[in-house]
Each structure stands twice: as C-alpha cells, then as structure tokens.
Amino acid sequence: MDAHQHFWNLQQVEYPWLGPEHGPIYRSFEPGELEPQLLAAGIDKTVLVQAANSYEDTEYMLSQAERFGWIGGVVGWVPLMKRREAEEKLKQWTKNPVFKGIRHLIHDExxxxxxxxxxxxxGLRVLAAYGMTFDVVAVFPDHLKHVPLLAEQVPGLKLVIDHLAKPPIAKKGWEPWAEQLERAAQYPDVYAKVSGLNTAAGDDWTAADLKPYIDFAVKTFGAERLMFGSDWPVAIMAGDYAQVWCETNKALESYPKADKEAILGGTAARFYHL
Known part of the structure; x- marks a missing residue:
C-alpha cells in the first residue's frame, strides 16, 4: 500500500506553491499516469493527499476516488482557523467513506x-471529534518540535508525521532531528510516514542513504506506527516511483516479515481505516 501520493490538475485547481521553478513536477499528474506504476510495484491501494489549502483540491481528489477504486482514502483540507466552517465541511465530507483526514500546508505559512x-x-479538536486524522507536514526544523504539544492539546487525535519530517539526509545530519522525532514518538497517537526521503537525500541516492534514518524511525516508533508512502509525483525530482519502492524495500529487507508488512501496508490500513 502507498500511504502518501498526490494528483493535481493545473487546469482545474490552483496550486500557489507550484511554479516553473519546480521543473518536472510543474504540470498535471493524474491517475492514468500512476496506475501502471502501481501495478508494476504490486500496490493495490493508495492514500491520496491534498496538494492545496482549498475546497477545490479536496473536491478534485474525491472525484478521482470515485473513478479509481484503488484510491483507498483521501486526505483533504478544511480551514482549521475557522472552527464553525471546518465543522460544516466535515459534516458534509465525512459522509463519504473514502474521506479519511485533513492536512494543511503548514510549511507554506x-x-x-x-x-x-x-x-x-x-479546529483540530473538531477534527478529533469526527474521528478524522491529521497529516503533519513537519518540515524540519520548524514543525517537528510542535508535534508533542499537538498530541497533548488534542487528546484522541491521530497524527502522522509526513516524510519523517524530512531528515537532513543529504548532509548526513542527525541532531536535533533525531531527538525531536524520538520525543514525538513517545505519544502513542503519533505515527510517521517513511516517505519523501529520496528528495531529502538529493541526487544519486540509494537504500544505504535512507537506511540509517528508517532504522532510527523503526527503533523509536516501531513498525506498527510507520507507513510507506511514495510521495509521487514529488518523488520524480530525485528518481522515479519504481526506484523509491525498490530502494525502500532494500532498506527494510533485514526486518522480520511482520514488520515489513506493517510498514508496507498494515499500519496505513489501520490508521486510515481502509
């Protein structure tokens, strides 16, 4: 299972963060392009994650989920700063069984x-009341440190740290990323995604570059709170779908079968109620 991938259509939705400077990902990416790559990797379900802080993006994602049964869940967006408005949208969207949670591009604030x-x-307390999850775009070093506070202030809210908070892999950095991740992992409702690591590693990366960071995440969270995500199409800025899938599997090959099955599908299925 792929617990973190995106689609965007530049003709239908505005993506303020996405411009020509993003090179190969500055175009539309839709299900027909990803589907054969999923089949080649043997992946049967994905979680489609928001790419804009807008209702239009969420509506677009839900429409794709109606057409493609392998989209198992959608992580959308509501205005967390506006509690009443967020609650009205949650009342509407939670009637759709594919709608699983919320994300906000906090790193763009x-x-x-x-x-x-x-x-x-x-707003997050409203989210918890509806049983929805919250994807935390905890881009290190600004946001990972906030995760323990969120866990304490909003009990019962399931949180997942996207991309292991983008550890400084390219520089072979460690602290204070490791200390902050370890502290976040002390809260049982906090999970993390083994995703987006290739773009944190830079060019010419391999499983060996990712493995120390994945190993530390397994040590701190346990496999039962970690989930694989491709971060496609952002992933193509440093490789392709097949490379991300294969190298992640190589990094996990020494682990027991149960741990690999959890990270490669089981955890995401439980977290998102797929």
Whole structure:
C-alpha cells in the first residue's frame, strides 16, 4: 500500500506553491499516469493527499476516488482557523467513506508556529471529534518540535508525521532531528510516514542513504506506527516511483516479515481505516 501520493490538475485547481521553478513536477499528474506504476510495484491501494489549502483540491481528489477504486482514502483540507466552517465541511465530507483526514500546508505559512495557535488547536479538536486524522507536514526544523504539544492539546487525535519530517539526509545530519522525532514518538497517537526521503537525500541516492534514518524511525516508533508512502509525483525530482519502492524495500529487507508488512501496508490500513 502507498500511504502518501498526490494528483493535481493545473487546469482545474490552483496550486500557489507550484511554479516553473519546480521543473518536472510543474504540470498535471493524474491517475492514468500512476496506475501502471502501481501495478508494476504490486500496490493495490493508495492514500491520496491534498496538494492545496482549498475546497477545490479536496473536491478534485474525491472525484478521482470515485473513478479509481484503488484510491483507498483521501486526505483533504478544511480551514482549521475557522472552527464553525471546518465543522460544516466535515459534516458534509465525512459522509463519504473514502474521506479519511485533513492536512494543511503548514510549511507554506509565514508563521512557523502557525499550527499551535489557539484557533488551529480548536479546529483540530473538531477534527478529533469526527474521528478524522491529521497529516503533519513537519518540515524540519520548524514543525517537528510542535508535534508533542499537538498530541497533548488534542487528546484522541491521530497524527502522522509526513516524510519523517524530512531528515537532513543529504548532509548526513542527525541532531536535533533525531531527538525531536524520538520525543514525538513517545505519544502513542503519533505515527510517521517513511516517505519523501529520496528528495531529502538529493541526487544519486540509494537504500544505504535512507537506511540509517528508517532504522532510527523503526527503533523509536516501531513498525506498527510507520507507513510507506511514495510521495509521487514529488518523488520524480530525485528518481522515479519504481526506484523509491525498490530502494525502500532494500532498506527494510533485514526486518522480520511482520514488520515489513506493517510498514508496507498494515499500519496505513489501520490508521486510515481502509
């Protein structure tokens, strides 16, 4: 299972963060392009994750999920700063069984502490009341440190740290990323995605570059709270889908079968209620 992938259509939805400077990903990416790559990797379900802080992006994703049964879940968006409006949208969208959770592009906010504002915390409490999950775009070093506070302030909310918070792989860096990740892992409702690591590693990366960071995540979270994601199509900025899948599997090959099965599907199925 792929617990983190995206689609975007530049003709239907605005993506303020995406421009020509993003090179190969500055175009539309839709299910027909990903489907053969999933089949080649033997992946039967994916979780489709928001790419814009807008209703239009969520509606677009839900429409794709109606057409392609292998999209097992959609992580959309509601305005967490506006509690009542967020609740109205959640009332609507949670009637759709494929709608699983929320994400906000917090790393695009000017305020690095945006996610711990009182209004946002109130919005996250509404999310928890509806049994929805929250994907944390915890781009290191600004956001990972907030995860323990979110876990404490919003009990019962299932949180997942996207991309292991983008560890400094290219520089072979370690602290304070490791200490912050370890602290976040102390909260049982906090999970993490083994995703987006190839673009953190830079060019000419291999499983050997990823393995120390994956090993540390397994040590701190356990396989039962880790899930694989391709981060396609962002992944093509440093490789391709097949390379991400194969090299991640190589990095996991020494682990027991049960651990590999958890990271490569079981954890995501439980977390997102697929």
């Amino acid at each position: 000017r305020d690095p502490d945006w996610v711990i504002q009182g209004e946002v915390i109130e």
